[in-house]
Amino acid sequence: MSPRVLFVCHTGSVSGAELVLLDVVQPWAGQSALLFEDGPLNQALAARGLNVRISRWGDGLNDVRRNSSFAKVAPVIGAMYGIVAEVARFARKHDVVYANSQKAFVLSAIAAKLVGRPLIWHLHDIISPAHFGKMQRRVQVLLANHCTIKVVVPSKAAADAFVAEGGRRELVAIVPNGLDISPETQTSAELRGELNLPQGPLIGVFSRFAEWKGQHVVLQALAKRPGVSCIIAGSALFGEEAYERRLQQMVQDLDIADRVHFLGQRSDVPRLMRAVDAVIHPSIDPEPFGRTLVEAMLAEVPVIATDAGAASDILEGGKAGMLVLPGDSDALAQAIDKVIPRSSELVEQINYAAIRARSHYGVAQMLDATSRLIRQAAGDQA
Ligand code: UDP
Numbered sequence: 215m216s217p218r219v220l221f222v223c224h225t226g227s228v229s230g231a232e233l234v235l236l237d238v239v240q241p242w243a244g245q246s247a248l249l250f251e252d253g254p255l256n257q258a259l260a261a262r263g264l265n266v267r268i269s270r271w272g273d274g275l276n277d278v279r280r281n282s283s284f285a286k287v288a289p290v291i292g293a294m295y296g297i298v299a300e301v302a303r304f305a306r307k308h309d310v311v312y313a314n315s316q317k318a319f320v321l322s323a324i325a326a327k328l329v330g331r332p333l334i335w336h337l338h339d340i341i342s343p344a345h346f347g348k349m350q351r352r353v354q355v356l357l358a359n360h361c362t363i364k365v366v367v368p369s370k371a372a373a374d375a376f377v378a379e380g381g382r383r384e385l386v387a388i389v390p391n392g393l394d395i396s397p398e399t400q401t402s403a404e405l406r407g408e409l410n411l412p413q414g415p416l417i418g419v420f421s422r423f424a425e426w427k428g429q430h431v432v433l434q435a436l437a438k439r440p441g442v443s444c445i446i447a448g449s450a451l452f453g454e455e456a457y458e459r460r461l462q463q464m465v466q467d468l469d470i471a472d473r474v475h476f477l478g479q480r481s482d483v484p485r486l487m488r489a490v491d492a493v494i495h496p497s498i499d500p501e502p503f504g505r506t507l508v509e510a511m512l513a514e515v516p517v518i519a520t521d522a523g524a525a526s527d528i529l530e531g532g533k534a535g536m537l538v539l540p541g542d543s544d545a546l547a548q549a550i551d552k553v554i555p556r557s558s559e560l561v562e563q564i565n566y567a568a569i570r571a572r573s574h575y576g577v578a579q580m581l582d583a584t585s586r587l588i589r590q591a592a593g594d595q596a
Contacts, residue, residue, distance in 0.1 A: 248269060345499065373388050427498075525537060
């Protein structure tokens with residue numbers, strides 16, 4: 215009999231981690247999901263056949279940021295208690311709890327322990343001082359070591375960071391994100407016309423707004439390359455509006471407003487990628503994975519990424535894309551020179567990257583692995 219699974223997620227927004235969850239739940243139609251807040255993820259999960267419930271206690275919880283101090287956490291402790299009780303009540307009716315990301319995990323860990331249900335944590339982050347405060351790192355690792363049956367991570371970089379913080383290595387399962395994107399057949403010129411994009415050399419950045427995602431470094435590089443335009447897709451999904459305003463101010467200050475096009479949150483990223491001359495992945499802190507890298511490889515477009523976290527693995531140390539130092543706008547500007555116009559060696563690299571993306575990062579591989587882990591967790595419980 216198929217195990218009864220409860221998926222738990224803290225947000226109703228859809229960033230990379232939630233896109234992964236939307237794939238992971240595919241074989242689990244008819245199962246349950248609990249979200250701490252409402253949002254587009256609710257409808258997307260329901261469209262995949264999940265019974266979605268929104269927590270009564272989630273309000274205000276998203277004001278707790280990754281590096282929040284105890285003083286910031288204290289006012290929402292009551293709500294956290296409410297969610298733990300809610301998850302516990304719900305978990306009793308299920309065989310396995312599957313927590314997506316950090317906040318959902320912390321509260322599910324206590325709940326699952328209380329009612330004796332196996333817990334899988336899908337960890338989409340690099341646990342390090344760059345991303346989390348000391349208290350949060352300690353709490354996460356302590357709970358992971360005592361309350362989970364498995365910690366799923368998308369890369370060796372994420373696994374190593376978890377272990378370096380004291381996480382038990384035997385808990386870790388490395389399951390790379392899988393992407394299922396049919397190849398786009400339209401040419402860049404056709405797509406630019408259809409999507410109303412500028413002509414001439416054009417690069418693209420496809421990420422939510424957050425300082426560590428490094429969009430500002432791209433603007434600095436653009437200021438050094440007058441002939442190049444840029445599209446920036448994404449929005450401030452998790453309270454990074456101040457950073458978004460800073461980027462908008464930067465394009466004025468650097469006098470590049472006519473060449474930088476903010477497109478907002480888009481649902482047609484693969485097509486936009488196919489239309490540009492290069493995709494830039496400029497994160498200044500290590501990335502646990504970087505779906506945009508694989509999407510760019512599948513879109514058969516050159517990719518320039520910062521050499522931190524999982525990027526080097528995905529791009530095979532530079533064989534499937536270019537790697538530059540994080541935060542170095544000069545290096546980024548020079549890398550842009552190397553991909554526009556496209557040389558024959560670059561075309562070979564693009565073809566190689568597309569083959570690599572299809573063979574290493576398919577959604578079927580990810581679903582095999584996550585579904586097996588869920589079944590094993592349910593079996594372990596019996
Ligand atoms: N993305 C999107 N619309 C946008 C910008 C980004 O759908 O306007 C998607 C992008 O295609 C990718 C995901 O958001 O699939 C970002 O995933 P990634 O792993 O690169 O970063 P994360 O948000 O998980 O830190």
